[in-house]
Amino acid sequence: MAFVKNIVIAGLGGQGIVKASDILADAALRAGFDVKKSELHGMSQRGGSVTSDVRYGERVLSPMVPPGEADVLLVLEETQVAINRPLLAADGVLIGPDIIAPGALRNRKSLNVAMLGALSAVLELPETAWVQAIHANLAEKLHALNEQSFALGRDAAVKGAVGQ
Amino acid sequence: MTERLLLSGDEAVALGALHAGVRLGTGYPGTPSTEILEEFDRLGGRAQWSPNEKVALEVGIGSAFGGARTLVTMKHVGLNVAADALFTATYTDVEGGLVIVSADDPGMASSQNEQDNRHFARAAGAPMLEPSCSQEAYDFTRLAFDLSERWKIPVILRLTTRICHAKTVITPQPPVQGLREPSFRRDIPARVMIPAFAKPAHHRLRAKLAAIAEWNEAQGPLRIDEPERAADSPAKAGSPQGRQGRAPLGIVASGVAAVHAREAAPDARQLTIGLTWPLPLERIRAFADGVDRLLVIEEGDPLLVESLRGAGIGAEGKPEMYRFGELNVARVRRIIAGDRTPEPAPPVGKPPELCPGCSHRGVFEVLRDLDCIVAGDIGCYTLGVLPPFSAMDTCVCMGASIGVGLGLRHILPEEQARRVVSVIGDSTFVHSGLTGLAEMVYNPPPTGHVVLIVDNGTTAMTGQQEHPGTGRALDRSPTEQIRFEVVAEAMGVQNIHIVDAPRSGQTGAQQLEQLLRTLLAKSETSLVIAREPCVLAAPKIRLYEKAAAELRQPSSCAADIAD
Numbered sequence: 001m002a003f004v005k006n007i008v009i010a011g012l013g014g015q016g017i018v019k020a021s022d023i024l025a026d027a028a029l030r031a032g033f034d035v036k037k038s039e040l041h042g043m044s045q046r047g048g049s050v051t052s053d054v055r056y057g058e059r060v061l062s063p064m065v066p067p068g069e070a071d072v073l074l075v076l077e078e079t080q081v082a083i084n085r086p087l088l089a090a091d092g093v094l095i096g097p098d099i100i101a102p103g104a105l106r107n108r109k110s111l112n113v114a115m116l117g118a119l120s121a122v123l124e125l126p127e128t129a130w131v132q133a134i135h136a137n138l139a140e141k142l143h144a145l146n147e148q149s150f151a152l153g154r155d156a157a158v159k160g161a162v163g164q
Numbered sequence: 165m166t167e168r169l170l171l172s173g174d175e176a177v178a179l180g181a182l183h184a185g186v187r188l189g190t191g192y193p194g195t196p197s198t199e200i201l202e203e204f205d206r207l208g209g210r211a212q213w214s215p216n217e218k219v220a221l222e223v224g225i226g227s228a229f230g231g232a233r234t235l236v237t238m239k240h241v242g243l244n245v246a247a248d249a250l251f252t253a254t255y256t257d258v259e260g261g262l263v264i265v266s267a268d269d270p271g272m273a274s275s276q277n278e279q280d281n282r283h284f285a286r287a288a289g290a291p292m293l294e295p296s297c298s299q300e301a302y303d304f305t306r307l308a309f310d311l312s313e314r315w316k317i318p319v320i321l322r323l324t325t326r327i328c329h330a331k332t333v334i335t336p337q338p339p340v341q342g343l344r345e346p347s348f349r350r351d352i353p354a355r356v357m358i359p360a361f362a363k364p365a366h367h368r369l370r371a372k373l374a375a376i377a378e379w380n381e382a383q384g385p386l387r388i389d390e391p392e393r394a395a396d397s398p399a400k401a402g403s404p405q406g407r408q409g410r411a412p413l414g415i416v417a418s419g420v421a422a423v424h425a426r427e428a429a430p431d432a433r434q435l436t437i438g439l440t441w442p443l444p445l446e447r448i449r450a451f452a453d454g455v456d457r458l459l460v461i462e463e464g465d466p467l468l469v470e471s472l473r474g475a476g477i478g479a480e481g482k483p484e485m486y487r488f489g490e491l492n493v494a495r496v497r498r499i500i501a502g503d504r505t506p507e508p509a510p511p512v513g514k515p516p517e518l519c520p521g522c523s524h525r526g527v528f529e530v531l532r533d534l535d536c537i538v539a540g541d542i543g544c545y546t547l548g549v550l551p552p553f554s555a556m557d558t559c560v561c562m563g564a565s566i567g568v569g570l571g572l573r574h575i576l577p578e579e580q581a582r583r584v585v586s587v588i589g590d591s592t593f594v595h596s597g598l599t600g601l602a603e604m605v606y607n608p609p610p611t612g613h614v615v616l617i618v619d620n621g622t623t624a625m626t627g628q629q630e631h632p633g634t635g636r637a638l639d640r641s642p643t644e645q646i647r648f649e650v651v652a653e654a655m656g657v658q659n660i661h662i663v664d665a666p667r668s669g670q671t672g673a674q675q676l677e678q679l680l681r682t683l684l685a686k687s688e689t690s691l692v693i694a695r696e697p698c699v700l701a702a703p704k705i706r707l708y709e710k711a712a713a714e715l716r717q718p719s720s721c722a723a724d725i726a727d
Contacts, residue, residue, distance in 0.1 A: 025170055
């Protein structure tokens with residue numbers, strides 16, 4: 001099959017997992033790729049574990065990332081790292097919440113976008129696509145804060161040499 | 165450049181309905197269908213929540229009889245509620261297109277069962293379309309209206325969770341033009357189903373289905389993917405030999421299973437069926453003749469494979485273990501390999517729970533501490549079954565709390581009967597609890613009964629939708645509000661109490677506990693309404709109420725003049 005990039009975003013209900021995957025999928029769409037994303041809504045979102053799958057490439061078929069085939073596993077909550085690790089491919093990259101230093105964010109609610117910043121360091125999507133996607137998916141009053149968080153996450157990943 | 169949109173299947177259906185000229189959308193919220201009507205409203209369409217799916221479909225039938233294209237949405241179990249209307253609506257002639265969305269939930273992400281609603285197409289005689297991505301959800305919505313109007317028959321668009329909630333790329337088409345204006349045209353034999361008219365109507369239905377099957381054979385939405393290797397080979401690509409050669413493996417699939425299958429078996433030849441009832445059996449037979457092994461990949465019950473075998477097409481199905489839960493690429497690979505070994509367990513995450521500060525918490529603490537036998541119902545509060553509450557003993561379907569509670573009361577020894585309480589949410593009460601309340605008044609058990617409405621002012625579980633008890637319509641505009649205590653009084657319930665739902669572990673709990681003790685000791689019929697807005701919805705409810713107040717009183721000047 002043609003090239004497909006598989007990303008799984010994991011965390012707990014209320015952390016903005018779905019919003020993060022919306023932004024990622026939108027950025028990939030803006031970069032010209034075929035995109036599919038999938039997660040479960042409803043009861044699972046009442047504070048329980050949440051994962052969202054995003055796949056992009058020339059042509060994407062199934063909307064779900066097969067277990068053990070995630071190129072990147074992005075986890076927003078420490079307790080969710082171990083249970084989701086089996087989703088990651090043998091040569092996949094794990095990005096955990098410890099990449100963002102405690103207290104580094106002005107608003108902890110923007111952790112999801114900071115984590116996308118870290119993710120952006122290992123994906124080859126143009127920065128303009130990310131910025132446009134953040135703007136399109138968040139209210140205008142949140143743009144500045146989230147752009148800062150995104151940059152912070154990206155810097156942290158570049159300095160920490162994620163995926164090397 | 166053509167417009168590319170990243171839409172969920174639900175959003176794509178809403179856009180397709182808008183572009184198909186739908187004049188009215190009705191439904192009842194239910195995961196994974198809820199977002200369709202919300203999006204249709206956001207796009208400027210006219211959408212309404214009905215008290216339940218049966219009423220939604222009945223309103224839809226009337227609208228279609230009046231000549232308007234009409235969309236009716238519900239989750240799979242909702243179609244059970246609407247089935248009475250469905251099974252006779254297919255006998256009638258609709259004037260405007262009538263499309264019913266059934267959003268199934270294989271794997272039960274947020275449902276009480278994983279019934280396969282493909283059965284309904286066969287049982288009710290309704291054509292069924294099954295998209296495999298958002299583009300097809302959009303295209304098939306538009307096609308469904310065309311088919312419905314051409315043959316004057318309700319059409320079911322069957323989605324599943326991974327179609328409804330997966331976002332995929334779509335390119336929309338220009339909206340339809342030139343639909344006729346709604347206007348009443350009398351056609352008594354086609355719409356009044358007394359036996360004299362229903363007998364010929366049944367024959368007409370079968371003739372319609374035969375004609376649609378013929379259309380499906382000739383030009384139905386059906387796709388054949390050739391083996392990738394053959395297609396990639398320069399010698400064979402596009403050549404007649406390359407296309408007509410036998411393939412070792414042929415797959416027949418529909419819906420989301422089709423994209424899983426294509427990914428799992430790129431070297432197979434694959435037939436993906438869009439209109440899955442009535443089936444294009446001759447095209448499938450021709451496809452089967454060109455492959456050595458014909459395998460049906462379908463989620464849920466073995467319906468498609470049995471239909472093929474019934475038509476004399478030798479097809480292989482999946483092992484029984486794959487009837488349960490959703491399919492995915494890994495499971496399809498196992499089906500192709502005939503692998504019956506136990507599957508690896510999926511990651512066990514943190515289970516859902518009632519939100520911190522949820523108004524249901526205090527109620528279930530009281531029910532637990534009183535050791536009540538709780539007949540429960542469908543909603544967020546079903547989570548009262550989990551620790552630390554473990555305060556629910558039954559949950560079957562919408563509204564069942566009241567009937568099941570009454571049944572327990574009738575039959576249990578008195579000391580147990582007196583502990584039975586029916587717990588039901590506000591939206592669920594309007595959906596299916598009113599008839600249960602009538603039953604309680606009509607056939608009261610010797611020990612009486614206690615019904616507890618946990619009223620959090622919204623349809624919380626599905627994402628905070630309005631219902632007839634909130635006083636607001638789907639678009640949040642003010643409308644008449646049904647007051648449960650007034651209804652209960654009119655029905656003849658003997659004791660009616662309204663209390664604040666207690667805060668978890670706080671003093672309000674003693675009040676509710678004392679009230680329940682008193683009512684459980686009486687041999688009378690009682691309704692307790694425990695009120696406290698959903699903690700997630702409360703800020704929004706305050707905004708809606710403020711907007712409604714401003715609407716009632718446009719400006720302080722006007723108020724001054726009125727004074």
